[in-house]
Amino acid sequence: MQIINKLNMNLNNSDIQKIKSLAKDEQSFNEILSIIDNNRTREINDFIHRVATNSNYFFLELQIFKGDEHIISYSPNVEVICGISAEELQTDEKKLTSLIIEEDIIKVKKIFAEAKNAEEDSNFEVTFRLKKPDGNLIWLKKNLTVHVSENSKQLFAIYTNITDFINREEALMKIKESYRAKNAAKDKFISIVSHDLRAPFTSLLGFSEILLKENDISSDDSREYLEYIYEAAKNELQLINDLLDWSRLQSGKINLNISRTNLYHIVSLATSVLTGNAIRKNISVKLDIPESIYVFADERLLGQAVKNLLSNAIKFTPPGKNIYISAGKFNENTVEVVVKDEGRGIPEEHQDKIFKIDEKFSLEGTEGEKGSGLGLTLVKEIVEKHGGNIWFYSKENEGTEFHFTIPEAHTSVLVVEDDLSSRKLICDILKDNIKECEIIEAENGYEALTKMEKEIPALIVTDHEMPLMNGFQFVEAAKKRVQSDILPVVIVSGKLNDEIKNKYESLGVNEIIEKPVLPQAFGSTVKEMLK
Structure with missing residues (x-):
């Protein structure tokens, strides 16, 4: 504000006394002060038009109150920032105020009233939103300097366009909130997983202890206890494997080895691994994937995603039913894969938990099969790492179908x-x-x-x-x-x-x-x- 102070040409008491001694009478004294004021006004107006003419970031405003007279002036670039010309604003004093957002209008008027009624040189500041005639919303920061003289009062304002700054600040706040939410979700997830990692040891240690200490256990009971131990160990291993894969994908420690690969080959290989599970439940897995479809994918990870989806489908499909895996073009550069079952479906109250790490849940299959609860979370991570999307439709007692997309590899x-x-x-x-x-x-x-x-x-x-x-x-x-x-x-x-x-x-x-x-x-x- 050094420039403004220089332009204001403040007169101290000594200056005023010198002027009075030179003046013939009171009228002459007032005329001299008026000349000084007018000269100051011309200098400030010239400054307004010269400095801010080409700026897209700020515009200037000068208001002078001298008795009943009110003079207002704006730098020409106000039109670039606010969408209204300086001539319009000077003709209609309320034009700029009418564009201010209703929630901000009171504080803007309050600051202006305080500045107008100030009895000594003062500074004020206010930030507000303004809706331009084209509908765009901008943020303005108004720095207002008041100069009070004996004959007039001058209000000099710099309006700075801080829209970009506010938008960046809001974007950073959203990122900060996103990280906070992710950290909270991970903390909750770790708590859940810690419980799940400990849980199987109840069966492992309990039944192992019985087998070690009890000598009169029948062979049928021994086999049953061993089956409990086997299932608990298998589930524990699956949970650890899924957890490690998910963690590596999250941290970027698994590098995708992307190559052009045949989709039918990947799906049929993943299906063959789970054929035994399907046969034991008398479930028919039907493939409808043209051998001509090629995709850009990490063959191992994409196969893992298909296996997880198929394993889920087998788990929740009753004996005698069918599972369908199909694929086709989704758009010009993308292939869609669908895994559809005739199972019991996902209860509506659990559907919003799918894919969420902090809402990990696992339901028993139609024959008591258990899972890690991480399978679908891992699938989502794999699909998104490939630049695809995943979604599902499900209805209780009718079945579920998972859809995901993957980049197509043209020949x-x-x-x-x-x-x-x-x-x-x-x-x-x-x-x-x-x-x-x-x-x-x-x-x-x-x-x-x-x-x-x-x-x-x-x-x-x-x-x-x-x-x-x-x-x-x-x-x-x-x-x-x-x-x-x-x-x-x-x-x-x-x-x-x-x-x-x-x-x-x-x-x-x-x-x-x-x-x-x-x-x-x-x-x-x-x-x-x-x-």
Whole structure:
């Protein structure tokens, strides 16, 4: 406010006495003070129009009260911030006040009244919300300086647009609250899990002690006690495994090994592991997944998610019923997987607990099967790590169906070759041998890596000797780009020796083909690799 104080040209008592001694009479004295006031007003007005003209963050206001006279002035940039021109505001004094949010209007008027009635130089501050004519809400902070002289009172205000600051502050508060809620949920979760980890030891220790100390136990009772011990140990191991997997995913200690993989293969493998459980309950598991669907996924983790969902379905489905696992396109780049059972469904009062770590619960299956209560939480974590979503529908006594999405892997081949004729030959062979194949062309490794940012190819066919980046450098960079060692690569080159071949083999290259390329042999190789 140093500039304002300078402009205010405050007169002390000594100055006033000097002016009085120079003045012929009281009228002359008042005229001199009026000239000083007018000069000060012109300087402040000039300051208002000069300083704030191009600012998007603050505008200035000057109000002068001199007897019955009221002068008001705004810097031109008020229109940029508030959506109203300075001319409009100067014509209608209440225009700016009419835009202030109702909840804030009282405190703004109170500050203005105090400033207007001030009998000495003062400073005031108020923060409020204003709704612009276009409907947008902004936050303004008003710093008001009052200068009182014998003939007039000047109210100089700086309005600062603090909307961005308030929005950032609110966003930080939401993040803080989110972390607080997560920490509270984790604390509750740890409490629940601690109980669940201890609980099975009642059976383990109790029945073990009976078997050790009692000599006259019948073989039937011994077998029954051993079954209790076995089930308790199995549930304990499942809980620990699920807990460890969930914890590693949460902390990022498990790195997803994303690769193009066949969805039918993943689901059928997961299903085969649980076939025995389904047969024991006379439950039929039916798959409806086209073998042509490929996804970008960590094969082990996605298989774990399918196993957890299928295990749940088997547990809550009565004997003689069916479970259906299907998949199809969800949208252009996503596949939807559905696991549907004809079980007893999830009670409505428990449905909002699904996927919540602090609401971990476990129900007994139709034949008393028990679970860790963490299976679905783990599934959600796996699906979201893949960039997908998961949801479910359930109705008591009718069944449940879980849906989740996963990124689809289109059949695309990236051809990297600096020689146009060689590149055209490879592309023509691919078109003749692979149906519905998208071919992506690149002249060099840098261009290829740029194109891989948009889409991970199902296969890379690349030359060895290329400008800017050779085949070794490109393959290393490509595998790092997709964070996978499983990316299929075919090297096609006319200059290959044992040293070069060994180097490519150490990089995990699948096939090394010497030029000239034989169309039939090359086509068969690529077909096999895409399977």
